[in-house]
Amino acid sequence: MEILVPLMNGFAVALTPLNLAYLLAGVLMGTLVGILPGLGPTAGIAILLPATLHVEPVTAIVMLAAIYYGAMYGATITAILINTPGVPAVVASTFDGHPLARKGRAGAALVMQAVASFVGGMTGLVLLVLIAPFATVFATRFGPPEFFVLSAAGMIAMGAILGADRRSGVLSALLGFALATIGLDVGSGQPRFTFGSADLLAGVPFVPLAIGVFGVGEVLHAIRGQNEAGPGPGSEASLSRVNVPTSAEWAESRPAMLRGSAIGFVIGVVPGVGATLASLIAYGVEKARSASPERFGDGAMAGLAAPEAANNAAASGAMVPLLMLGVPGSAATAVLLGAFLTWGLLPGPLLMTENPDFAWGLIASMVLGNLALLTVSLVAVPAFSAIARIPFGLVAPIVIVLCVVGAAASTGGAFGIIVMWAGGLLGYAMKRFGFSTPALIIAFVLAPLAEDSLRQTLVISGGSPTIFLDRPVALVLGVLTLIAVARGPIRASSSKGPP
C-alpha cells in the first residue's frame, strides 16, 4: 500500500531522539494537566507554545499534540477517582467510572480506561491514515443545520443519563440549558442575564461549574452520608475485591470499545463538535444496546469503555479537519492551528502535500504517544487506585483544595472560585433531592451548540424549517436519530439508584 511509505517516513521523523524526548515530555505534561482539574489541554498548549519556538515545527507539534491527547487520559483519572471532570469530554466517563471507584474497583476502572483510551486513540489513527481523504469530504458537509441535528442526537443520548426519576432528570437538564443562556449572545451580540457583571459576559465558565457540581457536590454529599448513614463513599473500598476487570467485563467492553471508537472518530472529524458529544453518544448507544441497561450508572464496565474509546478516537479524528482543511475543530486544535502560523507553516489543504514530514511525523508520533500513555497509565494504576483507599476524611480536604485551585486557575481569579462554590452547593442540593447532575452538565455543554446552530440555520433559511430536508447529510442524520428514538426510548427506570 502506497500509504505506508509516508507513514514509515513519519515514523523515521518521530523516532529521532529529540522528537521522542519532546513526545514523552508532552505525554507526561498532558497527563498531569489532565489530572489537575482547571488548566485543561487548551491552556496547557497555550502556556507551552512559546517554549516550542526554538525547535523544529515537527518537534513542537509532536509535543503540543501529546499534551492534547495526554490530557484526555489524565482527566479521566480524576473523573473516575474523585468524580471531577476537568474537561467536558470526560463527563461521560464519570457516569460509570466513579461508581466503580466507589465500589472499591478503582484499579479495574483505571485499567479499563487506559486500555479503552488506547484502543480508541489507535483505531482513530488507523482510520485517519486509511480514510482521511474521504473523511475530508465528510467534514466539508457540515454547516449549521447538520450541527443542530447532531446536537439533537446528543440530547436524545442524554435520555440515557436522566436518572431514576425522569421528571427530575428533565428538570435538571432544563436548568443546565438555562445556565447556558447566560452571557453575550452570539446571534445578536446582546448580553443575557448578566445583571451588569462583566465576568458573566463570557457566560458561566465550564470548568469551575463542573468541578463544583461534581467534585465539591460529591464531597458535601458524602460528608452528609457519613454523618447520617455510617461510612460514606470511598471508605467502603475493600482490598480483597478483584482489582482488574473480570473476563466478563472484558467481554462486554470489547465491542463497546470498538463501537465507541467508530462513533468517536466520525464525530471527531466534524469540525467543532468533538469529543464531548462523541463520548456522550457512545455512552447512550452502549446503554441502549445493553441487555442489562440497569447496571449503567452503577458501575458497568462497558459504560466506561465506550465513552473513553470515543473521546480518544475523537482526538484522532479532529486531526482530519486540522491537517487537511486547516479548520480547527475545538479550542485546543485552534491553538495548534495558531501555532502552525507562528512556526511559519500555512495551515490548510496544502499542508499535507507541502509538508509531508510534518503531517506524517505528527501522525506517527501519536501512535507512539498512545503507546507511551498506555504504559504510563498501567504502571500508575496501583498508585492511583491507592488514592481510592485513603480514608474519606483525608481525601475530602485534598479534593476541595484541588477544586479551589483548579477553579481559580481556570478563570484566573476569584470569580471561578465563586462559581465553583455555587456549583458545589447546587450539586449537593441536586443529589440530596434526587436530581441528575450529569444531565445538568451535559445540557449545559450541548445547549450553546444547539442554540447557535438552530438560530444560524433559521437565519440562513429565512425561518423555514424545510432546510433540514434540503440538505442530504442533515436529512440522513435526522432520520437515523428518529430511528434511534423509535426503536424504543431508553428505559427510565434503568439508571442508578441512590448511592
Added chain:
Amino acid sequence: MTHRSSLARRLGTLAVLGLAACTGQESGRDDAPYPSGRLQWTIPFGPGGGNDRMARTLIEIIDQYELYPAAIEPSNRVGGSGAQGWGWIFARRGDPYQITTISGSFLTLPFQAGVPWSPADFTPVALLASDDAVVVVAADAPLTTFEAFLATARDRPVAIGGVGALNSDVLTLQGLARQAGFTLRYVSFNGFGALSSALLSGAVEVVVTSPGEAIGLLQAGTIRAIGYAGDAPPSWMAEVPTFETLGYGDVVVSMPRGVVLAPGVGPEAQAWWVETMRRVAETPEWADYLETAGLRREEVYGDAFGEALGELERVFRTAFEEGR
C-alpha cells in the same frame, strides 16, 4: 445570614491573598526608573486568533531586539468578545505594567454590551494596523465575482457568514447592503472554524473574514476571494478587486489593531511605549507579519491615537444605530 458573612469573609481573605500574590510578582517600584518590572500583557481573545497572533508577534519582536528590560508575561483572558480581558485591564488603573492589544469589539462593547468602560478611558499608545475584511466564496460556488454576488443578493436573499454579531465587518456589510440595494441576511458564528465549515458545506454562500484567517484556504484554492475592503490587498492576493475599484469604497469600516495601557498611566510610561512601538513598527519582522496576516500598516501614536479611537467609536456607534 451567618453563612453568607462567613463566605464573604473567606472570599475577602482569598482576595487579600490574591492581591498579595500579585504585588509580590511585581518587582517594579514607584521610585525605580520606568520600565523595570515584569510586564503583564493581557490578550483578551483565545490563542491562535488575530489579536493573540499580533500580541505574541509584538512580544517576540520586543524580546528579539531587547527593547524591554524585564520579563513580559502574556495571558489570554478570554470571554465576552474581549470584555473579560479589557475589563481586567480597566480595573488596574494607574498600573504602568498592564498593557493590552485591541480589536474591533473594543469599540463596540461599550454601547453593545454596556461594559463600564469606554475606549477613551485607556491610556493610548499606538494604532499599528488596520484589519480590512475580505469577501470570500467557496471555489466551486456559482457566485464567482463580486458583481454576481450583488446581483444575486438583489434577486434573492444570500446567507452571508462572519464571526460575531457586531464588528467592523458587519458594519461594512450593512453599508454595502444599503448602497447596493439588497437585504442583508447575516449569520453570526463563534469562530473561524465553524464559519469556514459552514462556507465549505454550502450552508452560507458568502463569508466576510480577515485575510489572515483565510490565507490557508485561499492559497490552496479551496475558497476564492471576490472583494477586499482595504485600499491595497496583500501581495499574495493582489489580483482581488478592492471595494474602492468596485465602487463601494465609502462603505468600508476598518478594524483597528493597536496597543493601549491601563487607564490613568502617567505620561512617562506612555511616552516610553510610544517610542518602543515606533521601533517595533520599523523592524523587518513586523513588516513580514503585516504581510502574512493581511494587515494594512496604519500608524497613529500617543494622544493622537486616543483621538482617533474616539472618532472611530463615533463611526461605529453611528453605524450601529443606523443598522438597527
